[in-house]
Amino acid sequence: MAIDRPFRRTVRQFADGDYTEGGRWRYIRHPKFCTEPEHYIRAFELIQKDLFEIFDYIEPDDKNLKTYSFRIHELFIRSCIELEANFKAILKENEYQKAGTWNINDYRKIEASHFLSQYEVKLPLWRTGTKVLAPFHDWTSNGKPTWYQEYHAAKHDRHASFSKANFDNLLHSVAGLVVVLHAQFLDGPFETQGQLEISLGPSDGYEKAIGGYFKVKLPTNIPPAERYGFTWQLLEPLADPFVDFPYPI
Template identity: 40%
Template sequence: MYLLHRKYATDPRHYVRAFLLIQQDMLDLFSYVEPSDRNLDTYSHRIQQLLMRTCVEIEANFTAIFLDNEFSVSGRNFTINDYKLINKSHRLSSFETRVPGWIGDHGIRQPFASWAEEQPLSWYRAYNKSKHNRHENFHLATFDSLIDAFCALNILLSAQFMDEEYGPGGKSIGLSGSDYFYEGDDGMEPSIGDILRVRFPDDWPANERYDFNWQELRNLEDPFENFDYAAYS
């Protein structure tokens, strides 16, 4: 229930709705580009535009996290090097997602895994290069990069809101059918939008795990503490 407290986050539904719109466009794209290893290097204007939208939305979520925690950088806008600090608080590099109906070996994604090794995100670099010089770097905006970015956005929302969609009467969009099911128990859970599945980190250090009684805290004006990103910058 703490996810629904008005002080937990600023207008979370705004960010969830944006993801759900991108997800619908991804499902439309799957009608033309099969989610398969064979299509990882496919690129097109539609894929590049979706990559741009998705990464802009990721940046918007990162910025919102910083602002809600009253973190800022002096005299400039946030960069990806700043956003990497959020891995300290959210452990994004330990999340996994699974893409429905994927054909081949690349259906399970860890789009933030390279941050654990202090390495750049290849899909974000593809976005940045194709944004600033599309003519020369258009080929970098591949289906592979788009899938990683889409999964990254889902992970970022899952890390903040679990599967809460902040819609009236439950889930905002329910998508089901023979194309979207999972066989067996892969240890993953349904995520926002009910399409991707997510595996939450199981490697949290004991001293960083929550231990609180929400019934005691819920009536406080602001029961949440800011994360001190400045201590890690």
């Protein structure tokens, strides 16, 4: 049986496999769905803007993936901190009850609600055509993505781990932020202005991400019993039509 009420800050496939057809996406606009989504989207758009500036100096090319610099280090750290801010918002608004400081072991629980490992992100401009990243592909098998581990190394011991703040890890961290935002807000009915949109021709299963530059492919094989099955028109009049996802402590 499909899920009859949506979880807070959580986008999911519906029982028939679609995400948005017939206006079903409108639940994400309800004020009880999340707190200040514009805050998180604006922060991402600033990060994307700064990434474009790095593209002015570093060509998007596999040959440059190990390039590192102070500018990359700065944006890499910012991207990961923003990612953690989104993780904390998801857990907090779903009433996650663990006391004390949260870390990657807590954030990894979001895989169960958002299926982050199944998302793919496409960079439309790449030297060899396009590049596809799956930033959370090893989320469950390795415990934490390699780029996330290297973020901590570069953050806490920059001198010894400076080379880990490289172009490849930066792109994975920004792609990870794209995934987490899309898994909460789709392409963002709360979008701010000044977006850059790149046309890729046929979608190949990808759709526009928040910010208009990246493309994202959503999960297509969420188990039927874990898909949404509600009729939003019936839930919308309720004072609070959402439920908390039961993250284990």
